[in-house]
Amino acid sequence: MSLFQRFSSVSRARKFTLFQDLMRPAPTTRVLDVGAEIEPGDGQEQQFLDRYPWKEALSALNIAPEYVRAIQERYPTIDARTGDARQIPWPDKYFDIVWSNAVIEHVGRFEDQQQMAREIMRVGKRWFVTTPNRWYPYEFHLRLPLVTWLPCHGYLWCGRLVRYSHVTQRYIWGAGPAGIRLLSPSELAHCFPGSRIVKQRVTFMPETLIAVGGEMPESPEVEKQGSEKRECAHVPAHLPALWG
Numbered sequence: 001m002s003l004f005q006r007f008s009s010v011s012r013a014r015k016f017t018l019f020q021d022l023m024r025p026a027p028t029t030r031v032l033d034v035g036a037e038i039e040p041g042d043g044q045e046q047q048f049l050d051r052y053p054w055k056e057a058l059s060a061l062n063i064a065p066e067y068v069r070a071i072q073e074r075y076p077t078i079d080a081r082t083g084d085a086r087q088i089p090w091p092d093k094y095f096d097i098v099w100s101n102a103v104i105e106h107v108g109r110f111e112d113q114q115q116m117a118r119e120i121m122r123v124g125k126r127w128f129v130t131t132p133n134r135w136y137p138y139e140f141h142l143r144l145p146l147v148t149w150l151p152c153h154g155y156l157w158c159g160r161l162v163r164y165s166h167v168t169q170r171y172i173w174g175a176g177p178a179g180i181r182l183l184s185p186s187e188l189a190h191c192f193p194g195s196r197i198v199k200q201r202v203t204f205m206p207e208t209l210i211a212v213g214g215e216m217p218e219s220p221e222v223e224k225q226g227s228e229k230r231e232c233a234h235v236p237a238h239l240p241a242l243w244g
Contacts, residue, residue, distance in 0.1 A: 126214025
């Protein structure tokens with residue numbers, strides 16, 4: 001396993017553990033995964049749908065029909081649908097929890113990200129939405145260091161010149177638009193008014209931002225800090241270390 005894969009595995013495991021600690025789902029809890037995927041092949045339960053134990057109460061949404069077909073074939077009890085995260089095809093407050101991992105940075109402009117957030121808050125009673133931290137000094141989609149510190153989303157211009165291809169597993173030149181727009185903590189808080197913005201750290205500073213909100217009980221895992229309710233996640237020590 002490469003260092004990047006190891007980092008990704010630890011990060012996903014910690015997000016899932018924090019989700020369980022904060023959201024406290026039960027077997028009958030209705031949960032929607034926005035941007036849902038499954039791990040290809042045998043997998044190692046890396047994706048939320050693979051990890052979540054009560055699939056009879058799960059629903060899934062993805063804009064790509066091939067992803068939806070793969071979910072339906074592996075997990076026929078999941079209500080998997082093709083659709084846009086900016087126009088979620090379920091009624092108001094249908095779900096107890098909406099989960100979305102690293103999707104909101106892909107939907108377009110800031111206005112599109114706000115629309116996705118409104119839809120999540122419309123269909124969900126509470127939500128757990130993750131996205132990469134705009135100010136972390138490494139862009140994980142492009143696999144380029146320091147470009148996130150460039151002004152005016154300058155990392156997007158760098159991505160037009162060179163970025164890492166996850167298909168060919170090498171860097172490519174003249175790659176074209178990167179198709180991402182990273183969010184800062186304040187922007188994510190603007191998208192999800194009244195939500196806690198949890199900062200999750202695996203390395204030396206938080207790589208992931210998580211909007212946690214809605215009708216949920218207080219949890220000892222996270223303490224409110226400041227008017228914007230920005231917090232650092234306290235993750236159980238039994239999870240594997242990145243460098244171990």
